[in-house]
Amino acid sequence: MATSFAEENYLKIIYRLSESTLEDISTNAVAELTQTKAASVTDMLRKLAEKGWVNYQKYQGVRLTEEGEKIALSVVRKHRLWEVFLVEKMGFNWDEVHEIAEQLEHIESEALINKLDEFLDFPKTDPHGDPIPNKEGILPELSYVLLSDLKENKACVLMGVAKDSAIFLQLLTRLNLSLGAKLMVKEINPFDRSVSVSINDSEPVFISHEVAKNILIKLG
């Protein structure tokens, strides 16, 4: 079944919201990200449910079905591959590409996206560090990710460090950062790329980009 531009956007946004929680996604949350009103979202969710792409019960929120997730992943794949293209080949900065990729992600051509993937040398992540699903819709296992590449509000666990100099490890200790610590990036400050991180659900503390890029973490 063909998917419209609008449908693809809804599925993508529900997917994104599902990444950071196991709960059902609320109508309002979707409305905020789609830049529409709750009433419009309700309409669309009913339509998506009819097509079998989401499970939706009134007042109960929404979740993607397996089929819906497949479509969402293909949109996400296209979005992220185009972002790599824009940065690596077109020379855009990482902060300029989102809006353009929002348009390019709806171009319909399996052949094109697979050729693009090859042209870009099958990248595993986009310029923001988000993983790119392969053509089967499978997200690559990113065993280790740098804390500096993590998005806001993603749960993760500290798995190691990329530098083991004494002063660096002393700093980590002082910040209460130890192996196995549960981390969540609450805020990324564009000015100096410093991050505000909650450690084991505590109040967030500031960590410089220099430190963050030497911390290895595992998602989830």
Add this chain to the structure above:
Amino acid sequence: MATSFAEENYLKIIYRLSESTLEDISTNAVAELTQTKAASVTDMLRKLAEKGWVNYQKYQGVRLTEEGEKIALSVVRKHRLWEVFLVEKMGFNWDEVHEIAEQLEHIESEALINKLDEFLDFPKTDPHGDPIPNKEGILPELSYVLLSDLKENKACVLMGVAKDSAIFLQLLTRLNLSLGAKLMVKEINPFDRSVSVSINDSEPVFISHEVAKNILIKLG
């Protein structure tokens, strides 16, 4: 003023039709190329006229205004640059790219299209030999074009040959092809790329691709 997907398509198609005639473009001609019905075209022409992009009087056909032509040229520029990209960088064949370019031509980003132009080394023509407007919307003067690169139903004049071997010129003479002859390609046969050409308004004759690609012509 922002242009919708549909509006851009109409302007582009009116532009294409205007290329091969000086007369006003008929509602039916537009309907055929947009794959819509005449009634729908009438509606849209009224809207385009209101926005100042076409001159339109009921029953009199339509022409682009200067502003309308500017928009059309920017869509054509995008379409043709993306076609070059698809063939040169993505490895598509010249006959596979039209549908994908029909989608890509509506991506809205001046910055992207100019970077793409640069990435492709400022090509003058697309893979089908059509000229690519520059960023000011000016079509390059293609002083000489190969007959083999010409589209169907474009008037042109024989301006020279790319090969001057005796047997080649003898063949041209036999076909009544001489300098200054008025030519129009009536049909391109995909099988062997041979062309059926009307010479000085005569009944069309068949010319092989091998011959056509050695004939230099001037448009118009």
Add this chain to the structure above:
DNA sequence: ATAAATTTTTAGCCTCGACTAAAAAATATT
């Protein structure tokens, strides 16, 4: 446990861009 506040849904309406059927204008034919 009730009342208050918030979230979600319903109902009705709007614009865009298409459609069909019928009317009107333009063009072609005798």
Add this chain to the structure above:
DNA sequence: AATATTTTTTAGTCGAGGCTAAAAATTTAT
């Protein structure tokens, strides 16, 4: 010149995807 044919426009309708205002359900607070 009158009639037949073709082209174009008008009138009315439809679906997609939005909106607002009001109603209903859920959640939070007292």
